[in-house]
Structure formats: C-alpha cells, structure tokens
Amino acid sequence: MFSKLCKYEFRSLVRTLGPVYLAVIAVAIINTFIGLGSITSGNLNQALRGNSVFSGLISILQGVSAFVYFGVMVALAVLTLIIIIQRFYKGLLSDEGYLMFTLPVKPWQLIAAKGSVAFVMSVASMLVALLSILILVCGEVGLVTFFSELARGWSALMAELSRWLPLWPLYVVEFLLLAIVSGLASLYQIYFAMALGHLSGKHRIMMSVLAYVAVSTILNIIFGFSMVFLSNFSPIQRFFDQLNSLPFMEWGNLFIQLIFLLSLLVGLAQLVLFFFGTERILSKRLNLE
Amino acid sequence: MNSNIITCQGLTKLFGSKAALEHIDLTVGRGRIVGLLGPNGSGKTTFIKLLCGLLQPTSGSLQVDGQTPGPHTKSVISYLPDRMYFADWMKVNDITDFFADFYADFDRAKATEMFGVLGIGPQDRIKTMSKGTKEKAQLALIMSRQAQLYLLDEPIGGVDPAARDFILNTILTNYSENSTVLLSTHLITDIERVLDEAIFLQNGKVVRHDTVDNIREKEGKSVDQLFREIFAYGSWEKGGNTNVQ
Structure with a gap:
C-alpha cells in the first residue's frame, strides 16, 4: 500500500x-x-x-x-x-x-x-x-576541456584528501546522513505547521503560517538556552579543556565528530516530533471542511 | 461475520461545545437500504464521516463490521462524499486505476460498463466534466466495489431527475444481498420506494428508527409525510417530538 x-x-x-x-x-x-x-x-x-x-x-x-x-x-x-x-x-x-x-x-x-x-x-x-x-x-x-579538467581536478583532490584528511569517506557519509535527516525534518516541520493550522476551525492557511513561525521560534529559543546552559556546565568545560590538550588533528577530528553527532541527534528528535505530531493530529483531530 | 454492519453506543461528536451528534444508540443490519433522513444541520454528514473514519467520536463507541474505524472498516466501506474528491487533472482511466490499486473488491469490468452507459470515455478529464457527470462518474466507481457498506452522502443532491433515476437504479442493481446501503438525503419522495429502513435525525439525535413497512402500517402515512410532520418548522417547540420512539 x-x-x-x-x-x-x-x-x-x-x-x-x-x-x-x-x-x-x-x-x-x-x-x-x-x-x-x-x-x-x-x-x-x-x-x-x-x-x-x-x-x-x-x-x-x-x-x-x-x-x-x-x-x-x-x-x-x-x-x-x-x-x-x-x-x-x-x-x-x-x-x-x-x-x-x-x-x-x-x-x-x-x-x-x-x-x-x-x-x-x-x-x-x-x-x-x-x-x-x-x-x-x-x-x-x-565539453572536452571540461571533462579533462574535471578528471585532473578530481584526482588532485583525492590525493590531497587522502594526505590531509584520511577519514574523508566517513565525513561524506556523515554529511549525507545529516543532509537527509535535516532535510526531512524541515519538510515535516512544514507539514506539522499545516496540521496545527488544521486544528483551527477557520483561517487555516493563516494559522498554519503562524504555527510555522511559532514552532521555529520555540525551537530557536530552546536551542539558544541549551547552548548557554551547556557552555556553563562545568563537566562540559572540563571536557573541552581536555580536548584542547590533544594534538590539533585529533582535536579537530573529535570536535567535528561531536558536532556531527549532536546535529544528527537534534535533527532526528525534530523529525520524530514533527512526524508523530502530524500523525497524531491527522489521526485524532482530522476535520475536513 | 458480525451480524450487524453498524453498531453505535452513546456515540457523541462535539465541535467545540456544540453537539453535532448526541448519544446515538443504533444498530443497522446487513442487506438493508437505509435512509438517513433529516433537515440540513441535523448531523447526517457528521454521522457518515464518523462511520468512514474522517472524524473521531468525542465519546461513545462505534463499530463497523465489528471493528472500530481503521484500515479494515475502510476496506469494507464504499463512501460517496458530498463533493468531488479526485484531483481534477486525473482522467477517468486514472481514477479507475486508483480504485483498482487500493480496493481489492473493485470490479473494473463493472466500472467500465457503467462508464460506457453514461457515455463517459476512459480519456475524459474530470476537469472538463459537468457537475452532474462528475457525480455520476464518482457514483459509478463507488458502486463498482463489492463493499459491505455503502455510505452515500446526498447522492442525488445536485443532479436532474433523469440522473436521479439512473443513480437510484445503479444503487438498486449494484449492491449485493449482504451489503447495506446507507444514504443521506432530504429529498425523500424520490428515494422512498427503495428504502427498507429510515433513520430520522434531528439536532444530532435519532428521533425515530424504524422499517418503512412499520412506519406505513403504524402511522398510515408515507415516510415523506412523516418526515414533513416531524420536521415541520416550529413543531418541536410545540411538542412535535411525540413521534420519538
């Protein structure tokens, strides 16, 4: 089906x-x-x-x-x-x-x-x-110049990447994963806003727009507050101090992995919230005109 | 197989604080043609939407074929809404494919035959059809399913008398012995001859549910006359509700 x-x-x-x-x-x-x-x-x-x-x-x-x-x-x-x-x-x-x-x-x-x-x-x-x-x-x-330049540039890029950033395939996979999750989350945020707008008896389109703005604002506030909170949280500060003592390459790598993991979790949480929010509203509160 | 196709107990639907349906207790058996009768705003459409799962009850219970509304009940209900529900860019072919894809009980040959009788071609676009033709096309699709329960919301509302006859004949000749047809209308004279039972709704309450034979026998009048009496303007303030069972 x-x-x-x-x-x-x-x-x-x-x-x-x-x-x-x-x-x-x-x-x-x-x-x-x-x-x-x-x-x-x-x-x-x-x-x-x-x-x-x-x-x-x-x-x-x-x-x-x-x-x-x-x-x-x-x-x-x-x-x-x-x-x-x-x-x-x-x-x-x-x-x-x-x-x-x-x-x-x-x-x-x-x-x-x-x-x-x-x-x-x-x-x-x-x-x-x-x-x-x-x-x-x-x-x-x-056409010919383009493809020969592309091929040359590509192999040069690969050489540089494997020299300076041996982990690059991992980064590519992570980037794609993050793009999929956050792309879906932004789509479902739109759907969720329309479902919220549907709850209103009239002016549903306007209420959907308002709901979208409201949800984005609330998310930003939550994000801002948790940043302030986390940066003042002493175990986290200590963790970053320890990170700082590592050699630059390892430090950078760990930092990127951490940011990626965090963004992925935030994106997933949003996706789940928006998907099931939409699902609940349309299952329980559907009221077509 | 459950002996009743529809069972509701204390079924209530509120919109805000306004009750569209209040405490409906009702059972409808199989193999019946049932008229859901009442003036505008009496709750007919709300009742049908609850049955086909487009609305959720505020309280009380509702079962179709022994189950609460969900994928199973939707697979045994064939529903004709009071509006066109296909995207207007679709062709007759597209909507036939759509039904064949989603409903296992859909009989494509029957649909093609009915479209032929109606002079609707497979390449016709919904957009270019007249309002009456759209309604007929949609009804032909709905009646081409071997459903257990047909829910028809105002099936004869917007069409001319000739089309009305076609629609009623389509309903009569296409529903199978074990299926029930529930159709809502306020044009009773036209459908009285086909009904087995009548449910009278008023202000969200069932004020009478009886077989048409019983009504004729006990009251000595047609369903149409009874309808006019029950719903005569002002009658309920003057105690016109004495007909309540």
Whole structure:
C-alpha cells in the first residue's frame, strides 16, 4: 500500500515539476549558445565587431537569456517548495482528503508517503539546478576541456584528501546522513505547521503560517538556552579543556565528530516530533471542511 | 461475520461545545437500504464521516463490521462524499486505476460498463466534466466495489431527475444481498420506494428508527409525510417530538 501511495504522489509531483525541470535545462542549453557561458558569443562578438546594429542586438539577446536563466532558477526553487506544500494541503487537508483518508491505510502511511516523495523531488530539483550549471560551464569552456579538467581536478583532490584528511569517506557519509535527516525534518516541520493550522476551525492557511513561525521560534529559543546552559556546565568545560590538550588533528577530528553527532541527534528528535505530531493530529483531530 | 454492519453506543461528536451528534444508540443490519433522513444541520454528514473514519467520536463507541474505524472498516466501506474528491487533472482511466490499486473488491469490468452507459470515455478529464457527470462518474466507481457498506452522502443532491433515476437504479442493481446501503438525503419522495429502513435525525439525535413497512402500517402515512410532520418548522417547540420512539 505504501508503495502505491508513493506511486500516485510521484505522478502528481512529476506532472507539475517535470515541465519546470525541462524549462531549466532548455534555458541552460539556450544560454550555452547565446548569453551566459556561451561558446559562440565570443566568436559572434568578434565576427560582428564592425556591425554595431547586430552586435547590439546580440548583447541584448545575451542579457535577456541570462536574465531568463536566473528567472527559471528562482522559479525552480520557489515552485518546488510551493508545490510540495500544495500537495500536502490539497492532497490531504482539502477535498482530496476525503479520498485519501478513506483508503484502507493508516494515516502515518499517508504522511510518510508524502514526506519521502517530497524529499526525493527536492533532491531532484537540486540535481536539475546542478545539471544546468554543468551545462553552462561545459558551454563556456567546451565539453572536452571540461571533462579533462574535471578528471585532473578530481584526482588532485583525492590525493590531497587522502594526505590531509584520511577519514574523508566517513565525513561524506556523515554529511549525507545529516543532509537527509535535516532535510526531512524541515519538510515535516512544514507539514506539522499545516496540521496545527488544521486544528483551527477557520483561517487555516493563516494559522498554519503562524504555527510555522511559532514552532521555529520555540525551537530557536530552546536551542539558544541549551547552548548557554551547556557552555556553563562545568563537566562540559572540563571536557573541552581536555580536548584542547590533544594534538590539533585529533582535536579537530573529535570536535567535528561531536558536532556531527549532536546535529544528527537534534535533527532526528525534530523529525520524530514533527512526524508523530502530524500523525497524531491527522489521526485524532482530522476535520475536513 | 458480525451480524450487524453498524453498531453505535452513546456515540457523541462535539465541535467545540456544540453537539453535532448526541448519544446515538443504533444498530443497522446487513442487506438493508437505509435512509438517513433529516433537515440540513441535523448531523447526517457528521454521522457518515464518523462511520468512514474522517472524524473521531468525542465519546461513545462505534463499530463497523465489528471493528472500530481503521484500515479494515475502510476496506469494507464504499463512501460517496458530498463533493468531488479526485484531483481534477486525473482522467477517468486514472481514477479507475486508483480504485483498482487500493480496493481489492473493485470490479473494473463493472466500472467500465457503467462508464460506457453514461457515455463517459476512459480519456475524459474530470476537469472538463459537468457537475452532474462528475457525480455520476464518482457514483459509478463507488458502486463498482463489492463493499459491505455503502455510505452515500446526498447522492442525488445536485443532479436532474433523469440522473436521479439512473443513480437510484445503479444503487438498486449494484449492491449485493449482504451489503447495506446507507444514504443521506432530504429529498425523500424520490428515494422512498427503495428504502427498507429510515433513520430520522434531528439536532444530532435519532428521533425515530424504524422499517418503512412499520412506519406505513403504524402511522398510515408515507415516510415523506412523516418526515414533513416531524420536521415541520416550529413543531418541536410545540411538542412535535411525540413521534420519538
């Protein structure tokens, strides 16, 4: 059942985000010919040096296509967020909720399907943005140069990394883990705010926005207070003093591991709170209009 | 198999301090067509939403097929809400696939046949359908399930008389012997001929629950006449509630 829920969620997200992805790629490709990162613009300018009308026209085109590129990049980010929010609100808390909440599944499955598909689509949006930048860079320096430089840079990077930071694969894994957990936590914070807004009889959208601001503020206050508290907590101070006496490399490593572990725990705690908060509200207090 | 499809005891639902349903004690057997009758705001939709798990009771208990609302009861209930609940970009094909995916008791051949009779093509988009066609399409899907309990909230509310006949015939010819149909409406004349039982709701209370035959026999009047008497404006202030069982 969970995979079927994900299937329909994917279809409806791809339906709306797919055209945006295509637009970003298309505009990036157009920009490799005229505008940002253009292979030909230099040549064109050269060729049209004598002709002021044409070169003026070309520079306008370059400006416009660069402008359009930034436009679609901004649209990509904004639309990804809006469509993810809208899929939750329209798909569960409006009329479509009548269909979804009467399916023979548990509410947590609905919420988990929404969150995991939304997460995958956010990653897809980032990959598309990255791809468009790659296209621009390839356009600027040429495909062959780009890949040979990339390969050279990559092996140089690897050599440096294994010399100075032999633990780097661990860092990469940790970074990915942290990105997944904190990405999911931020998604579920949005869902949780919408669930809280749903508790209000009217002005549900406005109450959701207020709930989001309130939850973020409370989290910041808790975080700030615990920082102040911990930094004045003598066992912790003693621990850091001991750390300081270690050689720099070991000290740094331990410190990074500690920060990572702490951030991961905080992220997990938030994710659990937001997920089960949303689940409880939609299980017990659902009241579709 | 539990002998009653619906059992509620002391079922109460409050919205804030306002009671939408108050202390409902009710059982409904299998193989019945039951009318849930009452004026606007009497609690019909709230009762149906509680049955299909879209609302949670404030107090009291509610069982469908012997279980409290959850995945099992949802798998045996086929629910027609009082609104369109599909995303409007979907095509008839999409919503048929959706039902086939989530409901094991869905009969695709039957749905296709009903869509054919209605002149609805598999590639038709929900967005481009008229309000009446949407309702008919949704009903065709709902009735293509071999459910144990059909909950139809105002199934004939927004359609013309011809469509009304089609809908009633669809209900009559498609529900199986052991399933119960519970339909809410205030258009009683149209549905009286199909009902086995009637539940009268008023201000969140069941004021009468009886078989249609009993009502005709004891009162010597049709369900429609009884409805007009019970719910005549001002009647309850003047002791019109004497009909309460």
